[in-house]
Amino acid sequence: MSEINQTFQYCDELVSEFEQVIERPVKSKSSVYYTGVDLGTACVVVAVLDENKRPVAGAYRYADVVRDGMVVDYIGAIQIVREMKQQLEEQLGTELIYAAAAIPPGTDSLDGGAVKNVVQAAGFELTALLDESTAANEVLKMKNGAVVDIGGGTTGISIMKDGKVIYIADEPTGGTHFSLVISGAYRKSFEDxxxxxxxxxxxxxxxxxxxxxxxxxxxxxxxHIKDFDVQEISLVGGTCCLTGIETIIEKQTGVFTHKPQNPMFVTPLGIALSCTQESSY
Known part of the structure; x- marks a missing residue:
């Protein structure tokens, strides 16, 4: 099996395992739990890992508390994360203390504080705050290529070289624009x-x-990739769940494009993998 396929196999297996524990949480005797909080434009996802960094529980909720990568409903975001935290604590029979979170690439000076405050106000100790594409690569483990996170409001791009981020960018095009096109074409409300x-x-x-x-x-x-030697692209983010999106992007960019199993869950799992027991904030 090639190195690429082995990497993607790990990613898909982890996502599959997470999907299973969302439906059937695993009560373990873990000495510590690591939580990842992903405040997405369309969906809030919380992933919980045990001491071995394996998924034990998770939850997601569609919500309109973030727009174009920025928190626009601060109180609503806190309430949702707090409720999901309590739900998962009841399922696991334990308190969830440590959490990590993420923001779109290059927006730390704009919204990092709001995301941090939401997670802390929901009752977590925040131990890491990183950009979404870097978080996703904790699961993808891409050495050389581009991680493209297509969320509700923005497309984040992180270019990796030898497993390290050498370039990040974020552009305002994402799932919201998809919904607007559908709304116009089908004469539906934006929500429908x-x-x-x-x-x-x-x-x-x-x-x-x-x-x-x-x-x-x-x-x-x-x-964004034209000045770099990008051999592969990996798509993550809820908008990438659109069947066939990877085929169009590969054809347009001319670069091999991979879409993990359920790309909506890659980033929150990567965020959880980045969580530690040492508070940095």
Missing amino acids: ADVYKRNPDNHKELLPVLKPVVEKVASIISQ
Whole structure:
């Protein structure tokens, strides 16, 4: 098996394991639990790992508390994370103390404080705050290539060399724009278009409608990777759940493009993997 396939196999297995514990949490006698909080534009995801950094529980909730990578409903975000924390604590029969969080690449000076405050106000000790694409690479373990995180409001790009981030960028195009196109094409409300987009049964029908927006995302990726020797692209983020998005991006960029199993959960798992027992904030 090639190194690339081995890397992606680890990613897909971890995501699959996480999907299982969302439905059936694992009560273990772990000495410590590591939590990852992903405040997404469309969805808030909380992942919990045990002392061996294996998934034991998780939850997600669609919410409108973040827009274009920025927290716009501070109180609502705190309430959602607090409720999810309590839910997971009841499932595991333990208190969750340590958590890590992430922000879109290059936005630490703009919104890092808000994300930090949300996690702390929800009752966690924040031990790490990193950019989303770097967090995703904790799961992808990409050595050389680009991690592209297509969220609800923005597309974040991290270029990796020898496993280290050498370039980051964030552009305002993402799932929100997909929903706006669907809303216009089908004469649906934005909310109904958003729900319609999430159903995999509709993806084959939607792909031709959304192709111009996907191609815009691909052009953003191409622009940011053109000065680097990028051999592969890995897509993460909830918007990448659109069936066939990887094919269009690969064709437009001319670079091998991989989409993990359920790309929505890669970043929160990476955030949890970055969590420690030593508070840095």
